[in-house]
Amino acid sequence: MSVRQSLLAILNQGPCYGYQLRAEFDRRTGSTWPLNVGQIYNTLDRLERDGLVQKADIDADGQNYVEITDAGRTEVAEWLGSPVVRTMATRDELAIKLAIAVTLPGVDIAQVIQVQRTATMRTLQELTRTKNATADPESAEQLAWLLVVDSLIFAAEAEARWLDHSEHRLARARAAGLAKPLPLNTAVPKRGRPAKTVQASA
Amino acid sequence: MTGSDLLLQLDGVSMQYGRGETAITALAGVDLSVRRGELVAVMGASGSGKSTLLTLAGGLTPPTAGEVVVEGHWLSQLSARELATLRRRSLGFVFQDFNLIPSLTALENVSLPLELDGWTSKKAHRPALDALNIVELGDRAQHFPSDLSGGQQQRVAIARAVVGGRSLILADEPTGALDSTTGELVLRRLRSRVDAGAGGILVTHDARHAAWADRIVFLRDGRIVDESQASAVSSLLSGLPA
Numbered sequence: 001m002s003v004r005q006s007l008l009a010i011l012n013q014g015p016c017y018g019y020q021l022r023a024e025f026d027r028r029t030g031s032t033w034p035l036n037v038g039q040i041y042n043t044l045d046r047l048e049r050d051g052l053v054q055k056a057d058i059d060a061d062g063q064n065y066v067e068i069t070d071a072g073r074t075e076v077a078e079w080l081g082s083p084v085v086r087t088m089a090t091r092d093e094l095a096i097k098l099a100i101a102v103t104l105p106g107v108d109i110a111q112v113i114q115v116q117r118t119a120t121m122r123t124l125q126e127l128t129r130t131k132n133a134t135a136d137p138e139s140a141e142q143l144a145w146l147l148v149v150d151s152l153i154f155a156a157e158a159e160a161r162w163l164d165h166s167e168h169r170l171a172r173a174r175a176a177g178l179a180k181p182l183p184l185n186t187a188v189p190k191r192g193r194p195a196k197t198v199q200a201s202a
Numbered sequence: 203m204t205g206s207d208l209l210l211q212l213d214g215v216s217m218q219y220g221r222g223e224t225a226i227t228a229l230a231g232v233d234l235s236v237r238r239g240e241l242v243a244v245m246g247a248s249g250s251g252k253s254t255l256l257t258l259a260g261g262l263t264p265p266t267a268g269e270v271v272v273e274g275h276w277l278s279q280l281s282a283r284e285l286a287t288l289r290r291r292s293l294g295f296v297f298q299d300f301n302l303i304p305s306l307t308a309l310e311n312v313s314l315p316l317e318l319d320g321w322t323s324k325k326a327h328r329p330a331l332d333a334l335n336i337v338e339l340g341d342r343a344q345h346f347p348s349d350l351s352g353g354q355q356q357r358v359a360i361a362r363a364v365v366g367g368r369s370l371i372l373a374d375e376p377t378g379a380l381d382s383t384t385g386e387l388v389l390r391r392l393r394s395r396v397d398a399g400a401g402g403i404l405v406t407h408d409a410r411h412a413a414w415a416d417r418i419v420f421l422r423d424g425r426i427v428d429e430s431q432a433s434a435v436s437s438l439l440s441g442l443p444a
């Protein structure tokens with residue numbers, strides 16, 4: 001997760017205490033991703049457990065400093081040197097929703113797509129307006145903010161294009177007799193959990 | 203907001219091409235208005251009626267039903283001459299296929315609407331050159347359309363639509379032939395023109411360009427099926443850090 005590695009990369013610049021780390025993260029991400037102090041301390045606990053950071057000095061004001069270990073430095077270098085890979089876990093909620101909706105009877109998919117398109121375009125409008133109200137960045141903090149805004153703009157644009165594409169694909173699939181609802185398949189779930197077994201919810 | 207803010211009103215507008223069994227309903231009962239200072243984007247699949255909507259809004263063809271009102275004038279009540287005058291003075295049209303006159307230079311193409319309106323060509327050249335400069339084509343003023351790239355021709359067409367301060371700009375895919383930086387330039391200029399008191403309709407496929415609009419209407423099969431209006435304050439982001 002990138003919060004963990006981001007904090008580690010900041011600690012690679014020198015020892016920090018919790019509040020300080022939050023402020024550093026905040027200004028380096030243009031305040032686009034607010035973290036609370038609890039998240040910071042939880043993350044630091046896990047980093048310490050994994051041997052990537054260790055406790056350092058306590059200063060005159062009683063601030064507990066944390067410093068990076070050699071293993072932590074290695075981890076930072078690996079993080080910076082490797083791509084962010086979208087895994088199954090980050091698979092898009094919207095893609096799943098649409099895929100499921102197509103298999104359900106009585107769902108107007110064109111309408112599902114349009115509802116999403118309107119929301120996506122509204123997001124894109126807001127981001128564009130926010131960005132256009134901005135002059136060229138005049139500080140490192142503003143540059144960080146702009147980088148994040150641009151990434152949100154491109155993500156929203158990609159989503160809008162994917163919706164157009166899906167609409168065309170579904171229209172063609174429907175014309176070909178595909179894209180029909182899938183009724184429940186009563187024959188299959190032999191290997192499922194027997195109904196009698198009472199399980200505590202996970 | 204006062205009534206005079208209203209630059210364009212489409213009131214229950216429908217358009218049918220042809221008659222009888224082969225008739226095509228391109229627009230079916232569309233209501234849409236554009237105010238001063240407002241840029242409205244129109245999005246929709248190919249064939250959904252976007253170009254037809256612009257054609258009717260620009261008074262190029264009358265609708266088969268409904269009423270088009272431009273700056274308070276009911277187009278159906280105007281004589282052909284009055285309509286032509288209104289179009290020349292108030293409307294700037296960017297056609298999907300540019301519609302430049304091949305035997306005229308870029309500058310002459312852009313001057314033409316002013317000259318048709320009675321300006322001498324000498325007087326018209328100054329604002330025409332200004333308009334070409336706005337789309338960064340001042341150095342191509344003496345070129346003929348055949349000597350210009352598709353994107354450059356498109357920018358000449360845009361200059362022709364905005365020359366002389368017309369109040370309603372109707373643009374059909376005006377960024378289709380432009381690379382993304384030039385497209386952004388054109389959008390920026392269109393936006394500032396609108397912010398200065400004009401109004402505009404922008405037909406586009408490009409989500410990032412449509413996002414410059416205050417409102418986006420979505421057309422499907424000749425009907426407006428939805429609308430997106432940007433809120434003034436982003437719910438997603440705090441503003442620029444100090």
Ligand SMILES: Nc1ncnc2c1ncn2[C@@H]1O[C@H](COP(=O)(O)OP(=O)(O)O)[C@@H](O)[C@H]1O
Nearest residue numbers: 219226228246247248249250251252253254255
């Ligand atoms: N001059 C015309 N004669 C007959 N049909 C037309 C004419 N212009 C457009 N159409 C039809 O009207 C519908 C809408 O077309 P148009 O407004 O060009 O859509 P868009 O610009 O969204 O692609 C389409 O089905 C198109 O074939």
Ligand SMILES: [Mg+2]
Nearest residue numbers: 252253254298
């Ligand atoms: Mg069209």
